[in-house]
Amino acid sequence: MSKTVEFYFDLGSPATYLAYTQLPKICAETGSRLVYIPMLLGGVFKATGNASPATIPAKGRYMFEDLDRYARRYGVALKFNPHFPINTLTLMRAVTGMQLRHPERFQAFVDCLFNALWVEGRCLDEPATVAAVLTEHGFNPEDVLALTNDEAVKAALKDNTETAVKRGVFGAPSMFIGNQLFFGQDRLDFVAEALR
Template sequence: MSKTVEFYFDVGSPASYLAYTQLPKICADTGARLIYMPMLLGGVFKATGNASPAMIPAKGRYMFQDLDRYAKRYGVPLKFNPHFPINTLILMRAITGMQLHHPERFLAFTDCLFNALWVDGRSLDEPATVATVLSEHGFNPEEVLALSNDEAVKTALKENTETAVKRGVFGAPSMFIDNQLFFGQDRLDFVEEALR
């Protein structure tokens, strides 16, 4: 039976973006199934007492240099977002809503947000910018806003986040193979090893 990788992520995390660019190929190469698990990183931080490494200036500077090294290794674009950190509550609700109600557009939608944040450096804290980005990519901003205000969607994101914390998640990205946790985009070699 083929293995699965459960990928807990938040678009506000540049490390999640890098893992997101690499996991589909790793799963394709190993015959594994990739399961996307949107969660709210702010909720995880609050529940676990953790915080973004960027909150410690020296660590934050190092983290972005290190992520840049990985982006070059992976051959993907990465630009530090001058608006970081971003409040992703509405974005992650919208992603969850797409996954639940429009699964055929889920990846295109998630791509759109990850790229707006970590390739184009857009300010997705601003509703007008979000609306512009969505329109540019063929999404209806009003429909997306309605999705993110849907009670079932709010509940699903909350439950994903609570489940992540119960399973030992303290940051993003976090990947599970069976019940084994792999934290960080710099652990993808271990993810691939476990799948093989």
């Protein structure tokens, strides 16, 4: 069994945020490598005919209650974002661009965006808010915006999303160990078990 976890993620998913808080620890404990693969969840939904559980009111209410239970279990902050769902196209291009062009700052970049969305509940659909968040964390908003318009970055995000769908991804978070897919932050115990 491979000792690498490929983590397909989109910032706009609260379940993905929870997985993101736990995977580094699981990988450290099992001597495994964590590979972050940004994808566009909206593109995955469109390609697979899937939709967010939040589109079904009763399921959406339950999902957020359940995610809150997991956040307490994990000992991490989670706040329902009143602006959910978020259009993450520009954000995920920025994440992909940071990974490609500035890998040394990738982790801090993703940290600040996940925190803004799922701890502070900020509206990252608004460019001014995004700029404020980036500035607060030492990133130049104009440089980040330039990344989102880079054709190679756009192509990389599109390729990641298409590859995810070809591999059987239908939502986020999705994690692969070898060719085995684990979907959902509530399957992290199986991820840890497979790595051990």
